[in-house]
Amino acid sequence: MSRKISMKQAINEALDLEMRRDPTVIVMGEDIVGGTGAQGEDDAWGGVLGVTKGLYAKHGNRLMDTPLSESAYIGAAVGAAACGLRPVAELMFLDFMGVCFDQIFNQAAKFRYMFGGKAETPVVIRGMVGAGFRAAAQHSQMLTPLFTHIPGLKVVCPSNAYDAKGLLIQSIRDNDPVIFCEHKNLYGLECEVPAESYAIPFGEANVLRDGDDVTIVSYGLTVHRAMEAATALAKDGTEAEVIDLRTLSPIDWDTIVESVERTGRLVVVDEAHPRCNLATDIAAFVGQNAFGALKAGIQMVTAPHTPVPFAPSLEDLYVPSADSIASAVKRTLSPKGARSIAA
Amino acid sequence: MAQNPFPLGKDELLKAYRTMRTIREFEERLHVDFAKGDIPGFVHLYAGEEACATGIMMHLNDNDRIASTHRGHGHCIAKGVDVHAMMAEIYGRSTGACRGKGGSMHIADLSKGMMGANGILGAGAPLICGAALAAKVRGDRGVGITFVGDGASNQGTFLESLNLAAVWNLPVVFVVENNGYAESTAMEWAVSCDSYVDRATGFGMPGVTVDGTDFFAVYEAAGEIIRRARDGGGPALLECNMVRFYGHFEGDAQTYRAKGELEAIRATRDCLTILSERVIEAGVIGRDELQTIDREVNALIEDAVRAAKAAPLPVAEDLLRDVYVSY
Ligand SMILES: Cc1ncc(C[n+]2csc(CCOP(=O)(O)OP(=O)(O)O)c2C)c(N)n1
Ligand SMILES: [Mg+2]
Numbered sequence: 001m002s003r004k005i006s007m008k009q010a011i012n013e014a015l016d017l018e019m020r021r022d023p024t025v026i027v028m029g030e031d032i033v034g035g036t037g038a039q040g041e042d043d044a045w046g047g048v049l050g051v052t053k054g055l056y057a058k059h060g061n062r063l064m065d066t067p068l069s070e071s072a073y074i075g076a077a078v079g080a081a082a083c084g085l086r087p088v089a090e091l092m093f094l095d096f097m098g099v100c101f102d103q104i105f106n107q108a109a110k111f112r113y114m115f116g117g118k119a120e121t122p123v124v125i126r127g128m129v130g131a132g133f134r135a136a137a138q139h140s141q142m143l144t145p146l147f148t149h150i151p152g153l154k155v156v157c158p159s160n161a162y163d164a165k166g167l168l169i170q171s172i173r174d175n176d177p178v179i180f181c182e183h184k185n186l187y188g189l190e191c192e193v194p195a196e197s198y199a200i201p202f203g204e205a206n207v208l209r210d211g212d213d214v215t216i217v218s219y220g221l222t223v224h225r226a227m228e229a230a231t232a233l234a235k236d237g238t239e240a241e242v243i244d245l246r247t248l249s250p251i252d253w254d255t256i257v258e259s260v261e262r263t264g265r266l267v268v269v270d271e272a273h274p275r276c277n278l279a280t281d282i283a284a285f286v287g288q289n290a291f292g293a294l295k296a297g298i299q300m301v302t303a304p305h306t307p308v309p310f311a312p313s314l315e316d317l318y319v320p321s322a323d324s325i326a327s328a329v330k331r332t333l334s335p336k337g338a339r340s341i342a343a
Numbered sequence: 344m345a346q347n348p349f350p351l352g353k354d355e356l357l358k359a360y361r362t363m364r365t366i367r368e369f370e371e372r373l374h375v376d377f378a379k380g381d382i383p384g385f386v387h388l389y390a391g392e393e394a395c396a397t398g399i400m401m402h403l404n405d406n407d408r409i410a411s412t413h414r415g416h417g418h419c420i421a422k423g424v425d426v427h428a429m430m431a432e433i434y435g436r437s438t439g440a441c442r443g444k445g446g447s448m449h450i451a452d453l454s455k456g457m458m459g460a461n462g463i464l465g466a467g468a469p470l471i472c473g474a475a476l477a478a479k480v481r482g483d484r485g486v487g488i489t490f491v492g493d494g495a496s497n498q499g500t501f502l503e504s505l506n507l508a509a510v511w512n513l514p515v516v517f518v519v520e521n522n523g524y525a526e527s528t529a530m531e532w533a534v535s536c537d538s539y540v541d542r543a544t545g546f547g548m549p550g551v552t553v554d555g556t557d558f559f560a561v562y563e564a565a566g567e568i569i570r571r572a573r574d575g576g577g578p579a580l581l582e583c584n585m586v587r588f589y590g591h592f593e594g595d596a597q598t599y600r601a602k603g604e605l606e607a608i609r610a611t612r613d614c615l616t617i618l619s620e621r622v623i624e625a626g627v628i629g630r631d632e633l634q635t636i637d638r639e640v641n642a643l644i645e646d647a648v649r650a651a652k653a654a655p656l657p658v659a660e661d662l663l664r665d666v667y668v669s670y
Binding site for chain 2 (some may be wrong): 311313
């Protein structure tokens, strides 16, 4: 049975189903239950935006509120994972990674390799990413390139409720540390989602739209901007293929390369800053492995090399827009496309 | 007129009252305008906690630095940041204290020694150790004050800073603003020791706990430890027990509170009422004098909102400006 639910509900459902299936799954984070130690209602918050609301009634103490000590509880989740549990630790805003990054990139990410293949650390660290929420410089970042840079971490960033559910279930079952990135501006977005459990394998991109003229690759929120751009371009007779990466590490190189070999043109859209991000990564890979297929210079559409501004008038310029994506596509189609330089 | 039994002269008392009233009015206005949908983003209100910021800041000058929290409007106002610039910042205007780039959670005015509200819990503590170190190296008798909530007092950065400040004998005061909650989680549950004084002792520095709704209690305790820090006596911790009148942020239904709790704290622990009643009862200040201040503050906030709404928005070129000094 499938019904329309939001990405927020889909994440809640994935946690619920996996907690039912596997008693080693525990969920922890700041105010993910809420009201701990206070005299009012239980489950007073269910997470800062209500993502985990209702799980406490179903699973009791397997949902753990934490003190405001990310180094300690994220590290504890990593340690517990190394000792047989499957913790899902919520980091509220992934920007807060700043205070607990050691436990993630020096510890969780390295156990497997450093200990000669003898360790498994099946921890999931999930939290919000992305701009557009008027949440300013420290609550709005798309830090995905920091995570994809680290060997040993898997990185997931769904663009819709269906993928969020299947990818979170896969993340929990996966035996490596996973950083699960939830775009806060997609929480309310609904789509058809089966009620039953299903897992979406890592490393499989989703082709959202077929087209022969140009390939647009993205992930997270900007997938929707890319689709808008594709719809607008179709009116002028340009057919764009739109690829939603879904997982950033591992990444589905095959789907990208196959598409570019057919279209000969590539636009990569990334909400992260422009230096050393997913867009540059993909552009470099395609440049190295499919150079012969390219009919024009690869175009990258990214956020600028600035922190996320607070003022709505600036933040609206910050996130890549459908218009900027459509313009990038047009640059690949212009006769000078091969030599054009991104704005 | 009766003899003044307070540790501050009448002018100073009026100043303290004006500061507290300004904070209250500022926050209550934001509460209303946020509900109307006028204000973007997250807003954490300081209403109910005014005595703490004011009682401490009365001892500071522009050369002293403070590091604030996500709940920073009160600290800004008490440290002398311009109310018009603050309001414009919260409205995301180019006339804002940070030209609209920062918003409510990042208001700063370095010229006033206000090193910024902060979106990262515990982040102010190491920074203020640096400010105090700079003051110590310069030998200018400056002190650094960092504010931290009960919840954020469990951050590693905060705990490490206590130790660092003690080891380096820095002129720092760590102010724990204990309002009983971190978001929806009770302080009693989340903080493992019974008293912040014990925590301070464990880090080798004096700790003092005061009723943070009593302006005079804060003022006197802060005065002593700030003087000590200024004179090279080293860091100290000051816990202010206080109450927050609104939700964690605007939009919080506060179902974690006990029934009747909010009504009770508003009725019995309103720091503005407590201060006004004491000065009026002592016969030092007349109710009409306070009412005059109320009217002036009201007009000031009204004008700040009007100006903010009329102010220009930042424009496209501003997006790329000020990432570096030079690049
Ligand atoms: C490192 C970090 N973790 C979590 C948060 C999210 N957060 C913002 S305010 C807050 C509660 C803070 O409580 P407390 O320190 O008691 O201050 P209060 O809000 O009561 O003034 C939380 C969890 C954050 N901003 N930074
Ligand atoms: Mg608190």
